[in-house]
Amino acid sequence: MRQAALIFKKEFKDYFASPIAYIVIAIFLALTGWLFFSAFFIFDQADLRRFFNLMPLLLALVVPLITMRLFSEERNVGSYELLLTLPVTFRDIIVGKYLAAVAFVAAMLLPTLSYPIFISFIGDLDWGVAIAGYIGAVLLGAAYAAIGIFASSLTRNQIIACITAMVVCVVLSIMDQMLFFFPQSVLDVVGYVSANAHFANIAKGIVDSRDLIYFLSVVFLGLYATHLVMEEK
Template structure:
């Protein structure tokens, strides 16, 4: 476990050594800030609804960009060989990198707290949905980080890793908007699979164990997939 913590620290620091962290954070703030504030004064409501509504789509692009390098870069550089011949297990490696990516997502969300503070000065902000929204955002980020990590573990090419990760996250995000096209008998099941459906519950301020379970199981299944894919390369 302590090895996983060391790997986490190293990976998290690496984000901020290279320009990736700064580029991704600025891009994320630019996109969310623009879409949130352009309609904010038109709506004339002191809530962060629009910000949270857009998160699943923005995350589908941004999170795979954070995770794409985690394994692909190591495969490509060959440093993976060094990593695996140190006294660490696959579990340490996967867990360390995963937590680093989630921490990076949290670091990216941190500046957006300024939005809620701004809004609270402008009107009566209901903090319940905001807190729920941030909890949900971290969970959603964790699930997408898991998917991104899996995508990164199957290829040595970072761009391919990004595209695979984005495709999967995008499908999960849009699934409950596509239900119209899908067979009726599977509707309930497919709705449950959609990330947006669960996220919108949490961001209303309702923390339901089914939604928590959904995000945690997506993260777990994809991390297990990454674990298997690494073992296969061994």
């Protein structure tokens, strides 16, 4: 695990070495800030519900931008060969890279803490719900990052990796709003697979083990699939 920690550190630092990281963070903050605050005073409610409602779709679009380079870039440049011939295991590499992406998502969410702080000055904010919302957002980001890292392991083309991950994440985000199109018999399954529904539960302030298990399973599946791809190639 010492190796994984070293890889984590390097990958995390790499994010901030390129301007893309700052652009992604800036876009994310601008979008959340604008979408949230443009109607905040109209609704006149001191909560973050509408902020967290944005999360599934917004993260589905932003997280793939963060994860796309993890494997694709190394494959493309050829540094993958150097990495794999160092004394590190596949697990070290996956865990290090994955945690770096999750840490980056967390870093991206960090500035938005100013919203609840700001709201708590002008109204009566329920901090419990806000914290649950942030836990949910990080879990959601972690699940999407696992999908993203898997997509990145499949191809040496970053654009393809990004779009593949985006499609999967967006589908998971909007699935439960399209239940209308599914036959009655599969509704339960579709409802369970939808990331949005699980996130909504947590964002309401209910941190249920079922929802936790859902997110952790997505993470595990994504990382395990990445491991299989690495073994295959």
